[in-house]
Amino acid sequence: MTFTSPHDRLLDRLGEVAVRIGLNVAPGQQVVITAPLDAVPLVRRITEHAYRAGASLVTPLFSDDAMTLARFHYAPDAAFDVAAGWLHEGMARAYREGAARMAITGANPVLLSQEDPDRVARANKATSLAGRPAMELITSFATNWNIVACATPAWAAQVFPDDAPDRALARLWDAIFLASRVTVDDPVAAWAEHNAALHRRADWLNARRFAGLHFTGPGTDLTVGLADGHLWAGGSEPAQNGIVCNPNIPTEEVFTTPHALRVDGHVRATKPLFHQGTLIDGIAVRFEGGRIVQAQATQGLAVLERILATDDGARRLGEVALVPHSSPISQSGVLFRNTLFDENASSHIALGQAYTKCMLDTDGQTPEQLAARGANSSFIHIDWMIGSAEIDVTAITRDGGREPLMKHGEWVNTP
Amino acid sequence: MTFTSPHDRLLDRLGEVAVRIGLNVAPGQQVVITAPLDAVPLVRRITEHAYRAGASLVTPLFSDDAMTLARFHYAPDAAFDVAAGWLHEGMARAYREGAARMAITGANPVLLSQEDPDRVARANKATSLAGRPAMELITSFATNWNIVACATPAWAAQVFPDDAPDRALARLWDAIFLASRVTVDDPVAAWAEHNAALHRRADWLNARRFAGLHFTGPGTDLTVGLADGHLWAGGSEPAQNGIVCNPNIPTEEVFTTPHALRVDGHVRATKPLFHQGTLIDGIAVRFEGGRIVQAQATQGLAVLERILATDDGARRLGEVALVPHSSPISQSGVLFRNTLFDENASSHIALGQAYTKCMLDTDGQTPEQLAARGANSSFIHIDWMIGSAEIDVTAITRDGGREPLMKHGEWVNTP
Numbered sequence: 001m002t003f004t005s006p007h008d009r010l011l012d013r014l015g016e017v018a019v020r021i022g023l024n025v026a027p028g029q030q031v032v033i034t035a036p037l038d039a040v041p042l043v044r045r046i047t048e049h050a051y052r053a054g055a056s057l058v059t060p061l062f063s064d065d066a067m068t069l070a071r072f073h074y075a076p077d078a079a080f081d082v083a084a085g086w087l088h089e090g091m092a093r094a095y096r097e098g099a100a101r102m103a104i105t106g107a108n109p110v111l112l113s114q115e116d117p118d119r120v121a122r123a124n125k126a127t128s129l130a131g132r133p134a135m136e137l138i139t140s141f142a143t144n145w146n147i148v149a150c151a152t153p154a155w156a157a158q159v160f161p162d163d164a165p166d167r168a169l170a171r172l173w174d175a176i177f178l179a180s181r182v183t184v185d186d187p188v189a190a191w192a193e194h195n196a197a198l199h200r201r202a203d204w205l206n207a208r209r210f211a212g213l214h215f216t217g218p219g220t221d222l223t224v225g226l227a228d229g230h231l232w233a234g235g236s237e238p239a240q241n242g243i244v245c246n247p248n249i250p251t252e253e254v255f256t257t258p259h260a261l262r263v264d265g266h267v268r269a270t271k272p273l274f275h276q277g278t279l280i281d282g283i284a285v286r287f288e289g290g291r292i293v294q295a296q297a298t299q300g301l302a303v304l305e306r307i308l309a310t311d312d313g314a315r316r317l318g319e320v321a322l323v324p325h326s327s328p329i330s331q332s333g334v335l336f337r338n339t340l341f342d343e344n345a346s347s348h349i350a351l352g353q354a355y356t357k358c359m360l361d362t363d364g365q366t367p368e369q370l371a372a373r374g375a376n377s378s379f380i381h382i383d384w385m386i387g388s389a390e391i392d393v394t395a396i397t398r399d400g401g402r403e404p405l406m407k408h409g410e411w412v413n414t415p
Numbered sequence: 416m417t418f419t420s421p422h423d424r425l426l427d428r429l430g431e432v433a434v435r436i437g438l439n440v441a442p443g444q445q446v447v448i449t450a451p452l453d454a455v456p457l458v459r460r461i462t463e464h465a466y467r468a469g470a471s472l473v474t475p476l477f478s479d480d481a482m483t484l485a486r487f488h489y490a491p492d493a494a495f496d497v498a499a500g501w502l503h504e505g506m507a508r509a510y511r512e513g514a515a516r517m518a519i520t521g522a523n524p525v526l527l528s529q530e531d532p533d534r535v536a537r538a539n540k541a542t543s544l545a546g547r548p549a550m551e552l553i554t555s556f557a558t559n560w561n562i563v564a565c566a567t568p569a570w571a572a573q574v575f576p577d578d579a580p581d582r583a584l585a586r587l588w589d590a591i592f593l594a595s596r597v598t599v600d601d602p603v604a605a606w607a608e609h610n611a612a613l614h615r616r617a618d619w620l621n622a623r624r625f626a627g628l629h630f631t632g633p634g635t636d637l638t639v640g641l642a643d644g645h646l647w648a649g650g651s652e653p654a655q656n657g658i659v660c661n662p663n664i665p666t667e668e669v670f671t672t673p674h675a676l677r678v679d680g681h682v683r684a685t686k687p688l689f690h691q692g693t694l695i696d697g698i699a700v701r702f703e704g705g706r707i708v709q710a711q712a713t714q715g716l717a718v719l720e721r722i723l724a725t726d727d728g729a730r731r732l733g734e735v736a737l738v739p740h741s742s743p744i745s746q747s748g749v750l751f752r753n754t755l756f757d758e759n760a761s762s763h764i765a766l767g768q769a770y771t772k773c774m775l776d777t778d779g780q781t782p783e784q785l786a787a788r789g790a791n792s793s794f795i796h797i798d799w800m801i802g803s804a805e806i807d808v809t810a811i812t813r814d815g816g817r818e819p820l821m822k823h824g825e826w827v828n829t830p
């Protein structure tokens with residue numbers, strides 16, 4: 001392979017990292033790729049690397065924004081309760097039969113912002129119902145999977161609204177390449193090192209078994225108790241088929257399960273939150289006994305309140321994650337308006353559902369037993385950023401002692 | 416909708432004809448579209464018209480020549496026995512559940528001509544095995560379906576090898592638009608008329624119940640007996656779901672089942688035949704008792720002989736079709752190297768499998784009973800052209816009389 005431009009070389013490296021680090025494709029595996037049409041050049045790079053890694057068949061499922069919009073503009077109203085069950089069931093079957101799953105993110109985040117919200121909600125509901133069997137295989141990590149990003153004109157226009165389209169697209173690509181750690185000489189080796197560092201950090205935190213974390217800084221004084229028998233995770237992990245993969249590219253976080261009843265104090269978001277095309281900015285909330293008892297926002301408060309009203313667990317935390325301010329995403333200063341990137345730019349907390357995989361000894365435990373240990377449950381899981389160069393994190397030890405963990409957004413030690 | 420160019424207007428009309436005439440989409444139907452990536456603009460026009468016609472969801476399944484080639488260049492050898500069974504099963508389920516099927520032809524006809532023929536054959540076999548349940552639903556006409564063409568650079572280069580790529584592509588589009596009858600003022604009305612004319616022709620032939628056809632002209636003196644209880648078909652037909660559709664756009668033929676044992680004389684092909692990327696030219700064969708007893712070709716004879724050796728039925732006829740020389744495809748003078756077009760440019764015969772739908776009273780009949788009536792069976796069905804302005808066709812009546820049917824390639828009467 002020869003490359004006609006630096007962009008092509010970086011695109012190829014992103015494809016190689018997605019295949020070798022993200023999926024870690026096993027010889028003979030099929031690969032299913034979901035992608036927007038704008039991602040064709042990246043999909044082709046991924047495909048070549050997948051075959052070089054021994055994939056038997058790579059099948060792309062492209063989506064087209066123009067076709068999606070045509071539906072909202074011309075289809076009869078009853079159409080919006082319909083989904084492609086046959087295709088989602090087919091994908092579920094592919095994963096059950098051992099296929100790896102590659103998802104390419106980058107679709108227009110505000111594509112449907114001008115469409116009837118009721119129809120958007122109905123279409124989303126129909127799709128997520130139809131997609132449940134496949135999605136459960138992904139969330140239960142039945143097979144190796146990866147999500148990687150492709151810059152698209154529509155997304156770039158959201159991220160760099162003041163730039164001309166070509167310039168915005170080029171800047172977004174630069175930011176994706178940097179964040180995805182493919183701008184170094186040997187990206188695959190760099191990712192191996194990065195994974196090792198994340199594993200060392202998670203191992204060290206698991207060995208220390210802290211009782212809680214205390215976040216302090218401008219507008220923030222928040223104590224987050226950790227769940228009983230919580231487990232820190234980060235970097236690559238084995239799927240149930242035994243293949244060690246990196247579900248997210250990029251990934252910078254180590255994360256665990258907070259105790260749903262032991263969060264107290266106030267916290268101010270350090271970045272805006274983008275939720276289904278809406279911006280929620282200036283979030284500041286107060287917790288008592290794990291529950292948000294007061295919530296403010298300078299923009300999008302109504303949407304925030306709707307999120308918090310989803311169910312009982314929506315006002316409590318399901319995840320706490322630590323990300324150093326020196327991470328490449330954070331250093332880029334780019335607000336991607338895409339959770340895959342923004343949550344990896346900063347320490348964050350998530351409202352809603354906890355990850356079972358971030359709890360020790362869960363085999364045979366009932367949901368009630370997990371809840372008693374502090375694991376929250378909810379239909380939502382929404383990450384929002386609370387870290388910055390001005391935030392310190394102090395660990396609270398099991399005997400009530402205090403140990404500095406992060407200062408000015410950076411780890412105090414290197415395990 | 417406003418159009419920025421005459422091309423865009425014609426493309427939109429082709430989309431409209433494919434939806435309203437080809438599929439005749441029913442309100443609430445899902446539509447599955449298989450297409451090469453080059454067909455995105457046409458797929459979008461089809462999608463809009465499908466939603467306007469009441470489709471609930473249009474799902475595209477794009478294939479990419481570059482990804483297909485990457486497999487042949489980089490995948491391990493064992494890969495070539497693998498197919499996306501999960502996807503083919505999903506499509507079969509879609510059709511069983513009522514979805515319409517739109518196939519867009521135009522992929523590079525010689526894409527794999529430089530690849531290992533053994534691997535190509537294995538990959539084709541794996542795909543056709545996996546695709547059998549879906550294909551059986553299509554061939555048994557369980558749902559409404561349509562195949563329509565999209566000009567692609569690779570196909571255009573084959574058809575107009577002496578033109579610059581842009582010019583070749585534009586010429587192929589012109590030829591497709593003309594052949595698909597969308598260059599007139601009201602293509603949908605024109606298609607309704609065209610279908611009515613084909614129906615009148617088939618009805619008239621069915622009322623006459625001729626015993627055989629006699630083709631005469633340079634190098635040709637061929638008598639084709641018709642099957643007992645044969646049925647002429649042509650133009651739109653009802654699928655098993657009750658929807659009247661046009662499976663092929665374009666279509667110019669009326670066709671029926673010859674008697675597999677009653678074909679005698681010699682015939683010379685009037686156009687070359689393209690079979691899986693190989694050109695077979697100058698075909699001349701002699702039939703005795705329905706069987707090809709001598710076959711010549713000035714080019715590709717080895718491939719022709721391999722075709723004839725496929726099975727017992729490969730040397731006998733399964734279809735005879737009449738197309739006037741004045742049909743738009745024939746008038747264009749373009750050799751499309753694509754059966755959808757070339758078989759509609761000229762009267763033709765097909766080696767191999769007969770269509771059950773071209774036989775009367777088949778309900779409850781065994782394959783043996785159908786064979787006794789003259790219906791041929793084979794794994795192949797390969798059309799080749801024997802009509803031209805120099806060919807006359809005479810009908811042989813049941814009492815042995817003779818009636819002129821076509822003179823100089825044109826119908827003698829207008830029913």
Ligand SMILES: [Zn+2]
Nearest residue numbers: 253255321343
């Ligand atoms: Zn996280």
Ligand SMILES: [Zn+2]
Nearest residue numbers: 319350381383
């Ligand atoms: Zn999260």
Ligand SMILES: [Zn+2]
Nearest residue numbers: 668670736758
């Ligand atoms: Zn035919």
Ligand SMILES: [Zn+2]
Nearest residue numbers: 734765796798
């Ligand atoms: Zn045929």
